[in-house]
Amino acid sequence: MLKVHIVKKRRELEVDVSLELEAGQSLGLFGASGAGKSTVLACIAGIEEPDDGFVKLNNVQIFPPSLPLHQRPLGYLTQEPGLFPHLRVGENIRFGIPKELSADAEQSRWIETLRDRLQLGPLWNAPASSISGGQARRVSLARMLARRPPLVLLDEPFAGLDRQLVRELIDDLVFWSQTVGFSMIAVDHQAEVLKRLCPQQAIVLEEGKAVQRGAWCDLYSNPATPLLRSLLAPI
Amino acid sequence: MNPSILHNDRRWWARAGATVFALALLYPLTALFAHIGPWQWSEDVRGPALASVRVSLLLTGCAMVIIMSVGTPIAAYIARCRMTERLVWQAVLLVPILLPPLALGILLTLAFGPYGAVGSYLERFGIVMTNSRAAFVSTQVYVGMGYYVLGAVAAFDAVPGILQKQAALLGLAPWKVFWRVTLPLSRLGLAVALSIAWVRAIGEFGAVVVTAYYPSGMPVQLWVNLQSFGLPAVMPLLVVFLAVALPLPWLVHVLAQRRRHA
Numbered sequence: 001m002l003k004v005h006i007v008k009k010r011r012e013l014e015v016d017v018s019l020e021l022e023a024g025q026s027l028g029l030f031g032a033s034g035a036g037k038s039t040v041l042a043c044i045a046g047i048e049e050p051d052d053g054f055v056k057l058n059n060v061q062i063f064p065p066s067l068p069l070h071q072r073p074l075g076y077l078t079q080e081p082g083l084f085p086h087l088r089v090g091e092n093i094r095f096g097i098p099k100e101l102s103a104d105a106e107q108s109r110w111i112e113t114l115r116d117r118l119q120l121g122p123l124w125n126a127p128a129s130s131i132s133g134g135q136a137r138r139v140s141l142a143r144m145l146a147r148r149p150p151l152v153l154l155d156e157p158f159a160g161l162d163r164q165l166v167r168e169l170i171d172d173l174v175f176w177s178q179t180v181g182f183s184m185i186a187v188d189h190q191a192e193v194l195k196r197l198c199p200q201q202a203i204v205l206e207e208g209k210a211v212q213r214g215a216w217c218d219l220y221s222n223p224a225t226p227l228l229r230s231l232l233a234p235i
Numbered sequence: 236m237n238p239s240i241l242h243n244d245r246r247w248w249a250r251a252g253a254t255v256f257a258l259a260l261l262y263p264l265t266a267l268f269a270h271i272g273p274w275q276w277s278e279d280v281r282g283p284a285l286a287s288v289r290v291s292l293l294l295t296g297c298a299m300v301i302i303m304s305v306g307t308p309i310a311a312y313i314a315r316c317r318m319t320e321r322l323v324w325q326a327v328l329l330v331p332i333l334l335p336p337l338a339l340g341i342l343l344t345l346a347f348g349p350y351g352a353v354g355s356y357l358e359r360f361g362i363v364m365t366n367s368r369a370a371f372v373s374t375q376v377y378v379g380m381g382y383y384v385l386g387a388v389a390a391f392d393a394v395p396g397i398l399q400k401q402a403a404l405l406g407l408a409p410w411k412v413f414w415r416v417t418l419p420l421s422r423l424g425l426a427v428a429l430s431i432a433w434v435r436a437i438g439e440f441g442a443v444v445v446t447a448y449y450p451s452g453m454p455v456q457l458w459v460n461l462q463s464f465g466l467p468a469v470m471p472l473l474v475v476f477l478a479v480a481l482p483l484p485w486l487v488h489v490l491a492q493r494r495r496h497a
Contacts, residue, residue: 047400069403070412082401086419095415096405147406 001059002151002183006043007052008036015039015208019185023058023150026177026184028198030191030219031205032231037187040205041153044185045069045076057151074151075144075182079159081136085129089120089139092128096147114142117172134165141169145176152177154186158193170197191232204228267474275468280460284472287456292479294368294452295437298375302383302432307425310387311413325385332381336441343374343446364446371447378439379432386431390424391417427491430484437480453479 002021007014015036021027029037042048044055046062046069055062062072083092093111094102101107115121118138123131128139137157144152154173158166174197177184188194194202195216202219204212212224223229313324331339347354347364354364364370394417402412418425440454448455453476460468 045404068409069400070406070408072404074404076401076404078397080397082395082397084398084402084416084420095402096407098406143405 001057002044002185003054003056004040004044005053006040006050006055008039008043008048008050010036010039010208013208015043017203017205017208017210018053019203019210019213021183021185023183024177024181026174026186026198026200028194028202028216029185029187029205030194030202030231031189032227033189035205036208037189037205038155039208041076041155041185041187044151045074045153046072047076073149074153075147075149076153076155077140077144077157078155079157081133081140083128083131083136083139083143085127087128088124089126089128089131090124092139093120093142093146095143110148111146114145118142134161137161137165137169141173145180148180148182150182152182152184154184154197156188157186158188166193167196173197174199189231267470271466271470273467274470275464276471280464280468280471283451283456284460284475287451287453287472288475288479290371290450291437291452291454291476294371294450295375295433298372298379298436299429299433301372301376302379302436303429306380306384307387310384311391311417313384313388314391321388325388328381328384330381331377332385336378336439337445339377340374340442340445343370343377343442347373347446366447366449368447368450371443371450371452374442374446375436375439378442379436382435383428383432386428387421387425390421390428393424394420423487423491423494426487430487434480434484 001023002019004020005018007016009015013034013036017036017040019027019040029040031037039048043050043053044062046066049066050063054064057073060073061067083089084095087095093114097107097111115124118141120135120138120142123135123139128136131139141157152173158169161169170193173184176182184198186194186197188197199216201213201215203210204219204224206225206227212219212228219228220232223232313321316324334342344365345351347357347370349355349358349365357364362369364373398416398420399412402416403409407415437452438454440458443452444455444458451459453472457469457472457476460472
């Protein structure tokens, strides 16, 4: 179970958000650009340090004191795939697997599952620097999931991708979150993407504060603010 | 007039100008074919000259090992510093770079000689820091360290921070991130930094001639030959000097430029 209270002061914005998430559940953070969604995720991941608050995952205090990045049991995916260009695709995907697990049969099967489901077989030995943007997103997703983290944080990971690929990646993520059992927090400013990815619940952020939380149907039927009404309205 | 012709015309002039500039830069090398009479390579010239080649290659190699082993972690630390602290370290590194070589040599002799605290302490253990191999190596370390560390900081800076954070989030401890991500991605930049330090150290004359006249490296031996025998005795050693000092750094720079534009 994840329990979070993040306070982070920025020049023009003070983010102050609390959230709770049961194991295996998913949560969408929705709002306009600059509402503080990415800041919340970055603070949970440890990329940024909150000014105040706490982060607890499965009764382990991640902050404060700030647990080093490499000890945080989570996966973090952003718009930037961040592949290691000096390694091949397969080496990227296996990058975070500890040596003692690299020969483990179950681990190998899981890697093969990721490879096949994300259609990465033909790219396996290609240099990571030579693949396309869409392929790189698939590789970074596989790399994050290869370690089977209990919590997955997604910061607009599908921005700029074609709709077909986005649908496939979302379906894969939802499928694995149910089969593997990881919790998921996703950020996006497109309601339809977020709703498909995190169908259970969402928190709406405006100017760093949560203005509404609950099921998607409630957000659509009773939007708490005019801005939210406008964001949810069809184009 | 057709604009593309005008464009090509301007391009031609620019290329011609650049060619003249390049020829002017390379012009000093034509002195290798100057008519100064037969080159002198008699035994009294050859012996010390070959000894100086050995001294330069061996001791500059030692200096590079020290520079790399000490300078790389220092550069990695500076690359992670906030701007204010980084400026302080960079200002310190600039001191040996900006000191006139002769002044640096005199300061090193005084600081590490029998009058300096460190020099007198080392002498108790039989380590003499003037006119010795230790003096030669330490002078080269002082001469080259600033160049290497500043270049290495730039090489580490060029590695995208997101990759290092991703590696950490994939469970790698900081030293593993450095070993598996930062170092491989900055190795060409480090090689460029080392090649600059190499050229600077192996070619150093002003500081070395004060701290370590003996054992003589190539620059000092060139000076000795010039003083004792004249230009014909300098030329063979000069060719060797250019052959060992230039090709490797030149190749590293060409490779780095190619990689940058790939």
